[in-house]
Amino acid sequence: MKLWLGFTAMLKKEIILMRRYFVNSIGGIITIYFIFMLIFWGYTGIGTPGLQMGTTVENIVVGYVTWLMLMMAWQTIPYSLLQETQEGTLEQLCMSPLGLTALSGFKVVANAITDMLIVIAMLVLTMATTGTSLNIDIISLLPLVLLALTAVFGLGFFCGGITLLFKRIQSYLQIVQFALIALVAVDPSSVFRWLPTTLSSYWIQRVMTKGLNLSHVPLADWLTMIISSVFYLFIGIAVFKLCQAKARRQGTLGHF
């Protein structure tokens, strides 16, 4: 019951802030959209007659939207911890009997729900702009998206833990955004399939661009995705807890 109250409180807060700063959210969507358009124009060539609107453009759309979703999910914990530290509210969260780990988990899930609206808006916008047609099979996409998010939540916890210890690491955090591009784009046929989100992203792309469904995903790939996602989440949470303990020992929890 207490956990549920904590989660709904966090979700309500995120929804309130999203509504209150709606113009800011719209500005964010426009910025993200323009970045996509730059990539799209860069690929197709501005004003080039006879654009080849084939599979590759569809892959760009899906790849970009997948990266956007994962990036937003990943950055929730480290950036919100930085913000909470600056605002002086981190200590209040640490003092909650629910604990900072649980509250950060609630926050990341609550944010993923509200961010999904932005992701869907971006998907619709990019599809409309590029004239691509994608297979939006919710039943097939949902478990793949959840698995991809689970792994990236782990990455978020990991970076969140480092943030708790070192605080001023924004420039290093930005590197992770680019690393996520590699994770989404890398070929999962080799050992890279065990990287966080790589195989899930690959199957999201296949479902959306090739019209495949869950039955096409081999059992070995399901196992790989489940094991790696749970593993990265577990490792992320473990590092987060260790960093919290170290920050307590150093007396730097909440300091900026």
Add this chain to the structure above:
Amino acid sequence: MDIVLKVNNLTKTYSGSEGKQVKALENISFEVPWGIIFGLLGPNGAGKTTTIKSICGLVQPDAGSIAVNGWDVQCQRAKALAQLTAVLEGNRNIYWRLTPRENLEFFAAIRGRKPRRLSKEIPELLEVFGLTDKANQPVRKLSRGMQQKLALAVTLVTGAPILLLDEPTLGLDVKASYEIRSLLRRIIQEEQRTVIITTHDMNVVQDICQHVVIINEGRIVANDNIQHLLDLFQVRSYDLVVGQLTPVQRTGLEQIPHLRLEPVNSGWQISLDMENPALLWQALDVLGAEQTPIESISRKELNFEKVFMEILGGAKA
């Protein structure tokens, strides 16, 4: 008397720059009884904040233990933390982008308070804290005094029986500081809670605290009832304003230990530390020899700031 907080042999050393070890706390032990306003005092860098943060579970001590209503902060963290709440940075422990009502709802929820009870409690709290009119305005638009009142209200809405307040009146004007003090008294009288405050404002301490612990350089230098401390220092000193003194009288008085003689408008002021009450009689004898008129005798009024400074001075000596 019920003890709500027991701090036992708390020790903490920080690693400073270049590997230098800085001892923040050294075997700090004290107990806080239920239902009082307890002052945790000391100069900057004395170890107050480390003590408060250790109690809140934000700093892990090297040694020692802290029990909150019987729950150990390190071993039974969740249960211990459920017993207390804190305002550690004045007006910064609340969300400035949310309204007062939303802040109260959020912090109550993450402490496990059910919304049904809060629907009545939150409007009451807003009313008591004079925030009803501002209940739906973002906190960033409120004055600092109102923000600090809200931070205090947030501690109450959590339902925790022990409140730790680090500098609750810092940066407030006289009126806002007075209002906060009144609210703290009300919390003790009507809400049946225990408040632990740290502050540099000794007027606040003298006004609202019943018991104080004074920390200096990581050690406790005083742990006593505030009235007792005041009395202890109060009885030592008397001021006598007398008429003109002859040179012989002045010489006689100056020979009395712990006596200070200063000219005032119409005569002399004699300040006498009453380490030995016989000294007062000795001074009166000198005055009586010439039948010097005594215009006034007053017990020297000590405020807590002076007591505090004397304790710190004594600790250093």
